[in-house]
Amino acid sequence: MKEKLVLVGNGMAGVRALEELFKHETDQYDITVIGAEPHPNYNRIMLSPVLASEKTIDDIILNSREWYAENNIELITGDGATEISRVKKAVITESGKEITYDRLLLATGSNPFIIPVPGADKEGVIGFRDIHDVETMLAAAREYKNAVVIGGGLLGLEAANGLMKQGMNVTVVHLLDSLMERQLDKPASAMLKASLEQKGLKFLMEAQTAEITGDKRVTGVKFADGSEVEADLVVMAVGIRPNIELAQKAGIYCERGIVVNDTMQTYDPRIYAVGECVQHRNECYGLVAPLFEQAKVAANHLAQVGSTRYEGSVTSTKLKVTGIDLFSAGEFNEEEGDEAMVLQDPASGTYKKLVIRDNKIKGAVLYGDTMDGTWYFQLMREGTSIADFRRTIMFGQHDLGDAGHGDAQVLALPDSAEICGCNGVCKGDIVNAISKKGLFTLEDVRAHTKASSSCGSCTGLVEALLASTVGEGYDEKPSKKPMCGCTEHSHDDVIKAIKQHELKTMPALREFMVWKTPDGCAACRPALNYYLLANWPEEYEDDAQSRFINERAHGNIQKDGSYSVVPRMFGGLCTANDLRTIADVSDKYNVPEMKVTGGQRIDLFGIKKEDLPAMWKDLSDAGFVSGHAYGKAMRTVKTCAGKTWCRFGTQNSTGLGVKLEELTWGSWMPHKFKLAVSGCPRNCAEATIKDFGVVCVDSGYELHVGGNGGIKVRVTDLLCKVETEEEVLEYCGAFTQKYREEAHYLERTAPWVERVGLTSIKACVVDNEEQRKALYQRFRLGQKYAQIDPWKARAEGEASHEFTPLKIAG
Amino acid sequence: MTTNALKVETGNWIEVVALEDIPQLGSRVIRTDTMNIAVFRTAGDEVFAMKDECPHKKGPLSQGIVHGTSVTCPLHNWKIDLASGEALGPDEGCTNVFPVKIENGIVHVDFQNR
Ligand code: SRM
Numbered sequence: 043m044k045e046k047l048v049l050v051g052n053g054m055a056g057v058r059a060l061e062e063l064f065k066h067e068t069d070q071y072d073i074t075v076i077g078a079e080p081h082p083n084y085n086r087i088m089l090s091p092v093l094a095s096e097k098t099i100d101d102i103i104l105n106s107r108e109w110y111a112e113n114n115i116e117l118i119t120g121d122g123a124t125e126i127s128r129v130k131k132a133v134i135t136e137s138g139k140e141i142t143y144d145r146l147l148l149a150t151g152s153n154p155f156i157i158p159v160p161g162a163d164k165e166g167v168i169g170f171r172d173i174h175d176v177e178t179m180l181a182a183a184r185e186y187k188n189a190v191v192i193g194g195g196l197l198g199l200e201a202a203n204g205l206m207k208q209g210m211n212v213t214v215v216h217l218l219d220s221l222m223e224r225q226l227d228k229p230a231s232a233m234l235k236a237s238l239e240q241k242g243l244k245f246l247m248e249a250q251t252a253e254i255t256g257d258k259r260v261t262g263v264k265f266a267d268g269s270e271v272e273a274d275l276v277v278m279a280v281g282i283r284p285n286i287e288l289a290q291k292a293g294i295y296c297e298r299g300i301v302v303n304d305t306m307q308t309y310d311p312r313i314y315a316v317g318e319c320v321q322h323r324n325e326c327y328g329l330v331a332p333l334f335e336q337a338k339v340a341a342n343h344l345a346q347v348g349s350t351r352y353e354g355s356v357t358s359t360k361l362k363v364t365g366i367d368l369f370s371a372g373e374f375n376e377e378e379g380d381e382a383m384v385l386q387d388p389a390s391g392t393y394k395k396l397v398i399r400d401n402k403i404k405g406a407v408l409y410g411d412t413m414d415g416t417w418y419f420q421l422m423r424e425g426t427s428i429a430d431f432r433r434t435i436m437f438g439q440h441d442l443g444d445a446g447h448g449d450a451q452v453l454a455l456p457d458s459a460e461i462c463g464c465n466g467v468c469k470g471d472i473v474n475a476i477s478k479k480g481l482f483t484l485e486d487v488r489a490h491t492k493a494s495s496s497c498g499s500c501t502g503l504v505e506a507l508l509a510s511t512v513g514e515g516y517d518e519k520p521s522k523k524p525m526c527g528c529t530e531h532s533h534d535d536v537i538k539a540i541k542q543h544e545l546k547t548m549p550a551l552r553e554f555m556v557w558k559t560p561d562g563c564a565a566c567r568p569a570l571n572y573y574l575l576a577n578w579p580e581e582y583e584d585d586a587q588s589r590f591i592n593e594r595a596h597g598n599i600q601k602d603g604s605y606s607v608v609p610r611m612f613g614g615l616c617t618a619n620d621l622r623t624i625a626d627v628s629d630k631y632n633v634p635e636m637k638v639t640g641g642q643r644i645d646l647f648g649i650k651k652e653d654l655p656a657m658w659k660d661l662s663d664a665g666f667v668s669g670h671a672y673g674k675a676m677r678t679v680k681t682c683a684g685k686t687w688c689r690f691g692t693q694n695s696t697g698l699g700v701k702l703e704e705l706t707w708g709s710w711m712p713h714k715f716k717l718a719v720s721g722c723p724r725n726c727a728e729a730t731i732k733d734f735g736v737v738c739v740d741s742g743y744e745l746h747v748g749g750n751g752g753i754k755v756r757v758t759d760l761l762c763k764v765e766t767e768e769e770v771l772e773y774c775g776a777f778t779q780k781y782r783e784e785a786h787y788l789e790r791t792a793p794w795v796e797r798v799g800l801t802s803i804k805a806c807v808v809d810n811e812e813q814r815k816a817l818y819q820r821f822r823l824g825q826k827y828a829q830i831d832p833w834k835a836r837a838e839g840e841a842s843h844e845f846t847p848l849k850i851a852g
Numbered sequence: 853m854t855t856n857a858l859k860v861e862t863g864n865w866i867e868v869v870a871l872e873d874i875p876q877l878g879s880r881v882i883r884t885d886t887m888n889i890a891v892f893r894t895a896g897d898e899v900f901a902m903k904d905e906c907p908h909k910k911g912p913l914s915q916g917i918v919h920g921t922s923v924t925c926p927l928h929n930w931k932i933d934l935a936s937g938e939a940l941g942p943d944e945g946c947t948n949v950f951p952v953k954i955e956n957g958i959v960h961v962d963f964q965n966r
C-alpha cells in the first residue's frame with residue numbers, strides 16, 4: 043500500500059519539494075496538500091510586478107489546479123491546518139477535516155511582522171505577503187490617496203514603487219539613516235534613494251513609528267518625535283517571522299524557526315520542514331534560492347534516494363523595481379584587513395564595490411550595472427582566487443577574453459531578437475516560456491526552449507533573461523552542481539572518489555556513489571568512461587557504448603547520417619605520395635567532397651558508415667593513422683614554415699610540431715585539445731589561441747596555455763619560457779596530464795585555467811620539477827595504451843558489428 | 853495493449869539477428885528496401901525496434917547512446933522512449949515502433965505495418 047504524504051503550506055518551497063519528488067518518478071505516496079490561501083501555488087516573488095501592474099495574477103500561477111489533478115494530488119485550498127496530532131498522525135484543518143499521514147512536510151512560510159504600536163489593528167494597516175494583500179492595496183489605491191510604507195528594505199521599496207505606480211502619494215518611513223542597510227553600503231544606498239526620489243517617492247528617514255491614528259480606518263501615522271503624516275493605507279514591511287505556530291502547538295522543537303537537520307527533518311523524524319518556516323544551522327532564509335535547495339534535499343529523502351545533505355546557502359539579492367538595477371551579496375562593508383575595490387561613474391549612474399579578503403571576494407554591491415553580479419557571486423561562493431585577474435575584475439567577465447557576446451544590452455533587445463543562434467530561439471520565446479511555464483533554472487529553459495542547449499555561447503544572455511524575468515528566484519548555480527540528473531555528486535566529487543576509493547569500473551562507481559539511474563544517461567556515461575580511462579590507463583577497459591557516436595565510430599557523424607574521415611598529417615606536413623593516396627581513396631569510395639580543414643589536413647566528407655573500415659584499411663596501408671578530428675581528444679598540431687624556409691624563422695617549428703604530435707596523438711582528453719608551434723613571434727600558426735602553443739624565439743621557446751578560438755575566443759596565458767625541445771616536450775606532457783587528471787569532462791583548457799587559476803598550474807608544472815616529471819611520466823604511461831590506431835584495429839575487424847548493417851529483403 | 857496482442861497472432865515475424873550480436877546498451881541497423889530500422893538492446897536484455905529516424909530532424913537513432921529504456925539522438929540530444937517511440941521531456945514527436953519477440957536467442961521483428 044502507498045504511504046500518505048501530507049504537505050501543509052501550498053507555497054513556493056513546499057510545492058517545489060513535490061516537483062522534485064516527482065522527478066524521481068516514484069509512485070510511493072498518496073499526496074494531500076493543505077493550503078490556507080484560496081489559490082493554487084503561485085510565484086510570490088512576482089507579487090511586486092503584479093502590484094506595479096506589470097503582470098497579472100494569472101501570469102504568476104506556477105501550478106494550475108490541473109497540475110495537482112494530473113499528479114493525483116488531493117488539493118485543499120482556503121482551509122488552513124489548525125492542529126497536528128502526532129499521536130494519531132493526523133492533521134486537522136479549520137473546517138474540521140482530519141487527514142492522516144505517514145510523512146508530513148511543513149512549509150508554512152512566514153508572516154509579516156506587524157509593529158505592535160497602538161492602532162496597528164486598524165483597517166487599512168497590512169503587510170505585504172500574499173495575493174490578498176495585493177488585492178487590498180489595489181483596492182485602496184482606487185479609493186484613497188495617501189499611502190505610508192513602513193520599512194525601507196527590499197519589500198518596502200517594492201511595495202512603495204507599486205503603490206506609486208497605482209497613482210498613490212507614497213511616503214516611505216525608515217528607522218535608520220540609509221535604505222536597504224542590510225544589502226547596501228552608504229554610497230549605493232544614497233544613489234538608490236536619489237533615483238527613487240526622482241521617480242516620485244518621498245522618504246522620512248530615522249523616523250520611529252509611535253502610533254497609527256484614525257477611528258475604524260487609519261488616517262495617519264505618528265512618530266516618536268511627535269510629527270505626523272496623513273495615511274489612508276499603511277503597509278508594514280519591517281521584516282518577517284517564520285510561521286511556526288502550528289509546529290509549536292504540536293510540540294515540535296522550534297526556536298526562531300522550526301529546527302531541522304541537514305536532511306530537513308524536524309525533531310520528529312516523520313515530519314520534514316522546508317522554506318521560510320525553517321531554522322537550519324541557526325539560519326532562517328527569506329529568499330527562494332536556498333529554499334529550493336532545501337526542497338530538493340527533502341524530496342530526495344522522501345524518495346529514499348537520500349544521499350544529499352543541505353549545508354546552508356549564501357544568498358544574494360536584487361531589487362525588482364523596473365528601471366533600477368541593484369545587486370548585493372555577502373559582506374559589503376570592509377573590516378580591518380579587507381580591501382575594497384570601488385568603481386564609480388556618477389555620469390552613467392553606476393557604482394560597483396567589491397570587498398576582497400586574501401584575494402577572495404567577500405561581498406559585492408553593484409548599482410546601475412548589475413550584469414556581472416552573477417559572476418561575482420559565483421566567484422564568491424566558490425571561493426575562487428582572483429589573483430590572476432585582479433587588475434581587470436572590476437570591468438567584468440567580458441574582460442576575460444569574451445569575444446563580444448555583450449549581454450549588458452540583452453534587456454534592451456526587442457522580443458524578435460535572436461538569442462540562440464544554434465536553435466533559432468528569440469528573446470520573446472524565452473521570456474514567454476519563463477513566465478508562462480514558471481521556469482527558474484537554466485536547465486529548465488534549455489529543456490523547454492532549446493536555447494543555450496547546443497554550443498552554449500548564449501548562456502550568459504539566457505541567464506540574464508532569467509535573472510531579469512524571475513528576479514531572485516533564479517538560482518543560477520546551486521552551491522554544488524550535480525553532474526547530471528542521475529546523481530547529486532559534482533564532477534569534482536566523482537574525480538576524487540575514483541582516486542580515493544580506487545573505483546575502477548562504471549558499475550562499481552555508480553554503486554558506490556548511489557547513482558539514481560541503473561545505467562546513467564547520455565551525459566554522465568561518457569564522462570565516467572573518460573575519468574576511469576584517464577585514471578586507470580593500464581586496467582580500465584574502454585566502454586564503447588558510453589561513447590558519443592563520433593568516438594565510437596571514429597568519424598564525425600554528419601546531418602545525413604554519413605561520416606567524415608580526417609587522416610592525421612603530423613605537423614601539417616605531407617608528401618606527394620600522401621596526397622596521392624588520399625586522392626586515390628577519394629576516387630575509390632566516391633567521396634562527394636574534400637576540403638582542407640582549419641587544422642592543416644584534409645577532410646573527406648559524406649562516407650557511408652559501412653565503407654569506413656575498407657577505406658581506413660587503404661589509408662592505414664599507406665601509413666596514415668586516425669586524425670581524431672571527431673574526439674574529445676588531442677586533435678592537431680598546427681605549424682608554420684619555420685627556420686628551414688622562412689626568412690624570419692628562429693627555430694625548427696615544423697620539426698618540433700611533428701615531435702609534439704608524435705608525443706600526444708591518440709590521447710583522450712576532457713575536451714578537444716589543440717596545439718600549435720610558430721617559428722617566430724609573428725605567430726603564423728596562431729599558437730596563442732591554442733590549448734598548448736609554442737612561440738619560438740631566438741633564445742628558446744615560449745610556452746602558452748589555455749587558449750582557444752571557437753565560441754568564446756581566449757588568448758593564452760604565458761606558462762613559461764624554456765630553452766630546449768626536450769623541455770618543450772616535457773612541459774607539454776606535464777601540462778596536458780594535469781589537465782587530463784583535474785579538469786571536468788567537457789571543460790576545455792580555457793575555462794579550466796580560469797577556474798583553477800594559472801598560478802596553481804604553474805606551481806605544479808613549472809616551479810616543481812618533481813611534480814612535473816611525475817606528470818610527464820604518467821602521461822607517457824597513458825600514451826602506451828592510447829597510441830593504438832583505432833582505424834587500423836577496425837580495418838582488421840574490431841567492433842565490426844558497429845559497421846555492418848543487417849540486410850533484409852522485402 | 854490489445855492491438856499489439858492481435859498483431860502478435862496475425863503478425864509476420866521475421867528473424868533478424870541473434871540477441872548476442874547486438875551489444876548491450878547498443879543497437880544494430882536493419883536495412884530494408886524502404887527504410888532503416890534500429891534494433892536496440894538494453895542493459896537488462898530487453899529488445900526494441902523502431903524506425904531509425906528521429907522525430908526531430910531524422911537523425912539516425914541507432915547511433916545514439918542507450919540508457920535505461922531510452923536512447924539519446926546523436927544529432928541534437930532528443931531523448932526517445934524505446935517502447936513507445938515518443939520523445940521524452942518537453943520535446944514532442946514520435947517515431948514508429950515495431951513489435952519484437954525473442955525466441956531461442958534470436959530476435960524477431962514484425963514489420964507488418966511498415
Ligand atoms: C573540419 C573542421 C572545419 C574545417 O573544414 O576547417 C571543423 C569541423 C567541426 N568542428 Fe571545428 N572544425 C575545424 C576546425 C576548428 C577550428 C580551427 C582550428 O582548430 O584551428 C576551431 C577554432 C579553434 C579552437 O577550437 O580553439 C574550431 C572550433 C570548433 C568548436 C568550438 C570550440 C570551442 O571551444 O569553442 C566546435 C564545437 C565543440 O567542439 O563543441 C567545433 C566542432 C566542430 C564539429 C566537430 C561539429 C560537430 O560536433 O559535428 C565539426 C565537424 C564537421 C565534420 O563533420 O567533419 N569546432 N574548429 C576543422 C577540423 C580541423 C581538423 O583538421 O581537425
Ligand SMILES: Cc1cc2nc3c(=O)[nH]c(=O)nc-3n(C[C@H](O)[C@H](O)[C@H](O)COP(=O)(O)OP(=O)(O)OC[C@H]3O[C@@H](n4cnc5c(N)ncnc54)[C@H](O)[C@@H]3O)c2cc1C
Pocket residue numbers: 050051052053054055056076077078079086087088089090121122123124149150151152170171172197200285288316317318319327328329330331333360362513514515
Ligand atoms: C512581495 C514579495 C517579493 C519577494 N521578492 C523576492 C525576490 O525577489 N527574491 C526572492 O528570492 N524572494 C522574494 N520573496 C520571498 C519569497 O517569496 C519567499 O522566500 C518564498 O515564497 C517562501 O516560500 P515558502 O514556501 O517558505 O513560503 P510561502 O511561499 O509563503 O508559502 C507558505 C504557504 O503556507 C500557507 N500556510 C501557512 N500556514 C498554514 C497552515 N497552518 N495551513 C495551511 N497553509 C498554511 C501560507 O498561506 C502560504 O501559502 C518575496 C516575497 C514577497 C512577499
Ligand code: SF4
Pocket residue numbers: none
Ligand atoms: S564546421 Fe564548425 S563552424 Fe562550420 S557549421 Fe560545423 S561546427 Fe559550425
Ligand code: FES
Pocket residue numbers: 906907908909910911925926927928929930
Ligand atoms: S535529429 Fe534527433 S535530436 Fe535532432
